Amino acid sequence: MLKVSREPAAGLPARRAAAAVLFAVLEQQRPLDDALSDADPSGVTGRDRAFVRMLVATVLRRLGEIDAVLAGYLTVPLEGAHPRARTALRLGVGQLVHLGTPAHAAVSATVETVSGHGTDRLKGLVNAVLRRVAAGGHAPREGTAAARKNTPQWLWTSWERAYGAEAAAAIALAHLDDPPLDLTVKSDPEGWAQKIGGLVGPTGSVRVVDAGAVAALPGYAEGEWWVQDAAATLPVRLLGDIAGRSVIDLCAAPGGKSAQLAVAGAHVTAVDLSPRRCRLLAENLGRLGLPAEIVTADATAWRPAALADAILVDAPCSATGTIRRHPDILHLRHRDELERLTAVQDALLAASVEMVRPGGHIVFVTCSLQPEEGAARIAALLAGGAPVAIDPIAPDELPGLPEAVTADGMLRTLPSYWRETGGMDGFFAARLRRLPVN
Missing domain, CATH: 3.40.50.150 (Vaccinia Virus protein VP39)
Incomplete structure (x- = not known):
């Protein structure tokens, strides 16, 4: 399902930050949370920071599909491309295909993310490929096809052997969605669910969708609850x-x-x-x-x-x-x-x-x-x-x-x-x- 684009006010700073985080995860093998914590916050605050995480997480969840799209537009394997170009291309396709971002917003700012690393020569390539992708009319895969394409083979095989083919597909499908926020409260879950705008689950957790900044929610500063799946x-x-x-x-x-x-x-x-x-x-x-x-x-x-x-x-x-x-x-x-x-x-x-x-x-x-x-x-x-x-x-x-x-x-x-x-x-x-x- 296409998500509604949430375009940040400062498009280029947010995309530069997203490129830095994605590069750290995929090219330097750093955990996402660590990379997000270390990202340069200059010009990226509030809603823009949420956009950065959403964009990077979308690319990571849909990387199999994204790389398959790019393979149709490159004359060399993606693995052989320059790491900065590879990062920008993946970010661009994530926006165009999976976030529904208009081409004018996604392409130009994403192209600029390759600047500043001695790689300005790559901007033409990134621009040309992303414009061709934008014109290609690609849509996200759905169902088992999406689950299978975005799951590494060793994990899929392991889950299929342990839980069966149907359960393995259901597991992988669940990984494609943004999860809600679960809170464990000290007491009175019903009362806190009402204050925060959530629902109480069967085991007593308070589940909140689109919670926004965790520290801004009622009860956080007072220590009335903590985040816990x-x-x-x-x-x-x-x-x-x-x-x-x-x-x-x-x-x-x-x-x-x-x-x-x-x-x-x-x-x-x-x-x-x-x-x-x-x-x-x-x-x-x-x-x-x-x-x-x-x-x-x-x-x-x-x-x-x-x-x-x-x-x-x-x-x-x-x-x-x-x-x-x-x-x-x-x-x-x-x-x-x-x-x-x-x-x-x-x-x-x-x-x-x-x-x-x-x-x-x-x-x-x-x-x-x-x-x-x-x-x-x-x-x-x-x-x-x-x-x-x-x-x-x-x-x-x-x-x-x-x-x-x-x-x-x-x-x-x-x-x-x-x-x-x-x-x-x-x-x-x-x-x-x-x-x-x-």
Whole structure:
């Protein structure tokens, strides 16, 4: 579906910024959020900054289609083109084909994005190709054709094997849409939904469409809520009533799940390896006015002074379950990373067993769609003789999501769930119980 063009007042500065961000992601392999944070803000504020993110995210989501269009107008493969020209061409096609931007607005300003890098000679090429694309009358692909074209082969194959062809197509389709904003509130979700202009979902998250600047929404400055995808709230629910209990949150930053634990009355120890991420965690919990002991440490080596009642293992992973919010993952993640990531996940699981008291619970979580980073890790832990057992999840623990409980009692959400109201991220979670010491 074509989106309505939201042309910024300052067309060239916004497109220069978009070109810089897209170049950083695709040519330098930098995460989108980092590239956006580092983008030169001069002349790009407010509505223009929102346009920059929308434009770059659109190109990343539709890159397969965009490159296919360009292939029909180039005499050499796109991979062989100059990186600055390649970036400008992709931005231009994203606007012309997928945002419905008029040619006069999209072409001239986009051509100018190749200036200033010693590449002015490329402007003629970019101008000629984009004008031909504009005259070509291209329309976005729809349905499975769009899903397939914009998904890397290794991901498509993995999802098809794990979930079936129909589910794989539904997952990939969900990645083509801008997601709504989900908020977790401390209390009174109905009241805050009314104030913010959102709706309360089955699991209590407040969902907002076209929210605008997050910090400008009612309740942000007062610390009444935080941004957290609805699926990301589910793992903490699996711990049940944790009021007064000691809970360790491993790999805790940026702190959404730590905040959930604190609001529920747990005594929280939040552990993260990165000093920078721990500072962000402290800032977020500070805004919310929520207490937690923050520990900067390698969770595979660190041990608490006393065994905890419960452990939340929010393990580092490929994050393919969050593509709808982070479309750069489609182009930054590679299959050969999984072996390294699963080794870290195994080490964290093994460490968590040593941190929890007998009878206590471990919830292992990844925001990944890859089966290697889900049930396979639990199977490996059990096969290794760890003194734990699966504590099966019951469907009534997940309101409105009975399909998210697997046959073996674990949690698996897919981006295609709740599609009619905006979807959700893909998460895996398993609940384990520490067996008594013999």
